[in-house]
Amino acid sequence: MTDKTAITPNTHTIPPAKFSHGVRKGNILQVAGQVGFLPAEGGRPLTPAGPTLREQTLQTLANVKAVLEEGGASWDDAMMIRVYLTDVDHFAEMNDVYDAYFEEQGLTRPPAARTTVYVGLPAGLLIEIDALAVLG
C-alpha cells in the first residue's frame, strides 16, 4: 500500500475542518484550495494579506508553494492550477501578478495548465487557488 501523507506547512494552521492542506500519495500531490491568509501566528485570527488583489494573490501563491514544498514538490511539478476569482475585472491584474511571480520562480519546466473562473468566496477573500502536482 502506498503511503498517503497529509501535508501541513508550519506557516499553516491545523486545518479548520476534516481536510488536509495537501495530500501526497505516490507521485500525486494535491494542494487544497489556498487563500491569501498570512502565515499563522499563535493567537491571531486568520488574516488575509491585503487589501489589494496583488497582495492576496502573492500570499495565496506563497501558500500553495509552501504545501508543494512541504510535500517534496515544486512549482515545476505542478500540472494544473485552478484560480478562483470573485470579479471578472480582476483577471488582467491577476494575470500580471501571476506572470511576474512565475517569472521570478525560475521554472525549469513548462508551466502548469490553468483554469480561471469567477465564483463567490467568503467576505474579504478575492482569490483562491488549488493545484495538482505530479512528482518525479
Add this chain to the structure above:
Amino acid sequence: MTDKTAITPNTHTIPPAKFSHGVRKGNILQVAGQVGFLPAEGGRPLTPAGPTLREQTLQTLANVKAVLEEGGASWDDAMMIRVYLTDVDHFAEMNDVYDAYFEEQGLTRPPAARTTVYVGLPAGLLIEIDALAVLG
C-alpha cells in the same frame, strides 16, 4: 492498455448524459459531480434529499461514497474533494456536517484536500461534490 471502467452504483440512475458517475483507470478513480438525489427508484423523478442543507450534504456524501466503493475505493483513497455551495452563509453548517460525517467514517488515513467555492446550481440543489481518488 489499462482498462477504463465506468462506475454506476445501483443507487444511481443511468447517467442522463454521455458522462459516467465515476471512472476508474489503473489506480486513478474520478467521481463525477454528485448532488443530493435520493437513491434512484423506478418511475420516480430524481428527487433531492431535503429540504435542509444538512440532509442534502449527507446524501451527496453518500452518493460520492457509493461511487468510490463501487469502484473499489474508499474515503481513505480520496485525494481531493471539491465542494460547490450556492451560498457563502452555508459554509459553517456544511463544515459541521462534513466534519461529523468524516468522524463517523473512521478514516484510517489523512483526510483528502478540499476546495470549497460558491457557484450557481440548478434550482433546489444546495451542494455538489466531486472527488479524485488514488487507490493502492
Add this chain to the structure above:
Amino acid sequence: MTDKTAITPNTHTIPPAKFSHGVRKGNILQVAGQVGFLPAEGGRPLTPAGPTLREQTLQTLANVKAVLEEGGASWDDAMMIRVYLTDVDHFAEMNDVYDAYFEEQGLTRPPAARTTVYVGLPAGLLIEIDALAVLG
C-alpha cells in the same frame, strides 16, 4: 525524471500568460480551461465562435480535443471533464450538444466523469471546459 511537456496545438495561440494549454507528464495529461475561441489566425484578436451556446460549446470541445490529441491522447483517455456554464438555463441545451458531440466521436471506452457548475466568465463567453486524461 519523467518528462513534463507543454502542449500547444497549432490552432491555439501561444498562451497569453505563464500557463500551458495542456501539460503531459508520464501518463497524466491535463488540459487547461478552454473556451470557444476560433482557431488562431495571425493578426486577428481571439474571437469566440458564436453567437449561440451550441457553436461555442462545439468549438470549446474541439479546442479541448486539439490539446488531447496534440498530447497523444483522445477523448477515450479523458477521466474528468469540467464544464463551466454561466447560466443554469443553458444546462439542457449544453447536454444536448454534448451528447450529440460524443455520439459522433465514436468513443470506444466509457465516457469521462463530469461536473457542471455555473460561474462567471469573461464577457462574451458562455462556456469553459477543462479535462484530465490518463493515457495508456
